[in-house]
Amino acid sequence: EVQLVESGGGLVQPGRSLKLSCLASGFTFSNYGMNWIRQAPGKGLEWVASISSSSSYIYYADTVKGRFTISRDNAKNTLYLQMTSLRSEDTALYYCARHVIHTPFAYWGQGTLVTVSS
Amino acid sequence: DIVLTQSPALAVSLEQRATISCKTSQNVDNYGISYMHWYQQKPGQQPKLLIYEGSNLASGIPARFSGSGSGTDFTLTIDPVEADDIATYYCQQSKDYPYTFGAGTKLELK
Numbered sequence: 001e002v003q004l005v006e007s008g009g010g011l012v013q014p015g016r017s018l019k020l021s022c023l024a025s026g027f028t029f030s031n032y033g034m035n036w037i038r039q040a041p042g043k044g045l046e047w048v049a050s051i052s053s054s055s056s057y058i059y060y061a062d063t064v065k066g067r068f069t070i071s072r073d074n075a076k077n078t079l080y081l082q083m084t085s086l087r088s089e090d091t092a093l094y095y096c097a098r099h100v101i102h103t104p105f106a107y108w109g110q111g112t113l114v115t116v117s118s
Numbered sequence: 119d120i121v122l123t124q125s126p127a128l129a130v131s132l133e134q135r136a137t138i139s140c141k142t143s144q145n146v147d148n149y150g151i152s153y154m155h156w157y158q159q160k161p162g163q164q165p166k167l168l169i170y171e172g173s174n175l176a177s178g179i180p181a182r183f184s185g186s187g188s189g190t191d192f193t194l195t196i197d198p199v200e201a202d203d204i205a206t207y208y209c210q211q212s213k214d215y216p217y218t219f220g221a222g223t224k225l226e227l228k
Binding site: 046047050059060062095101102104109 | 157159176216222
């Protein structure tokens with residue numbers, strides 16, 4: 001069974017940093033691209049970043065480019081999102097999701113909540 | 119960026135048909151495949167994939183859900199609507215980065 005478990009969320013002040021993790025199990029992690037997708041409270045879904053299976057290809061939404069870094073450790077079956085210079089508008093539930101390029105997000109984690117507030 | 123436009127809400131009666139539309143600002147077809155997908159999200163839950171590549175039913179999804187369309191116009195149909203289908207539905211394109219979602223259509227009971 002595919003499982004994705006996010007962690008690392010919490011309350012953080014504007015301008016500070018936070019690192020999210022997503023532990024994957026139930027499939028060969030190194031064969032799949034991974035993504036971060038977020039959802040602000042009461043709002044819709046926003047794709048944040050993608051990383052290919054070997055980390056050769058990385059893409060970011062313009063809203064986070066230059067502030068967020070997606071990475072992965074295939075030996076640890078773990079996806080990361082390093083978030084810096086956090087803003088109030090980054091407050092959201094952050095999901096990790098599995099996919100292969102051009103395919104849908106077939107598997108999602110439960111999400112980890114990031115709240116940016118002073 | 120490819121913009122996806124959905125109506126904010128749709129009111130339907132149980133056992134009737136619900137039709138949810140998604141219009142894209144650019145063609146999301148390529149090599150005969152429509153890179154359009156549909157998700158269902160209930161409060162407090164992660165999104166669930168319903169339809170992929172325009173019209174393919176995802177694993178475990180009931181046959182009362184169907185998808186159609188191509189190019190820039192797509193439709194998710196639920197027929198008949200059951201009480202468990204009350205949720206928000208999102209379309210999403212994966213033709214080009216940045217991948218984008220529609221704003222969601224909230225299905226409500228009439």
